Amino acid sequence: xxxxxxxxxxxxxxxxxxxxxxxxxxxxxxxxxxxxxxxxxxxxxxxxxxxxxxxxxxxxxxxxxxxxxxxxxxxxxxxxxxxxxxxxxxxxxxxxxxxxxxxxxxxxxxxxxxxxxxxxxx
Numbered sequence: 001x002x003x004x005x006x007x008x009x010x011x012x013x014x015x016x017x018x019x020x021x022x023x024x025x026x027x028x029x030x031x032x033x034x035x036x037x038x039x040x041x042x043x044x045x046x047x048x049x050x051x052x053x054x055x056x057x058x059x060x061x062x063x064x065x066x067x068x069x070x071x072x073x074x075x076x077x078x079x080x081x082x083x084x085x086x087x088x089x090x091x092x093x094x095x096x097x098x099x100x101x102x103x104x105x106x107x108x109x110x111x112x113x114x115x116x117x118x119x120x121x122x
Contacts, residue, residue: 056083057092064096 039046043058050058056079063076080089106113 053083056080060089060092061096064093065100 036049039049040058043050043055047055059076060072060080063072084092105111
């Protein structure tokens, strides 16, 4: 999994400001361009910035987070299955699930995003 898939997709989940930049260590994943990070919020319109595998991860992230139809659509699942090796799909799904849980805690507890400084708590 690339730095983008580990950090960028995780921070992209649901477009939620609770995690934005804080979830994966408080910054830009190593080796990632600012342009690619900035474009995450508009990835559908900025597809040229990302690989097919990254696009599959972004689509999967949105589908798992929103669950509009109560499940991940078959076409999203099939696209991700084609792009990821056998054990890989569990990694982004686990990250998406954990980040979604932290976002729900933050929203429920009325936490204000942007007040975290890496290293303050340990």
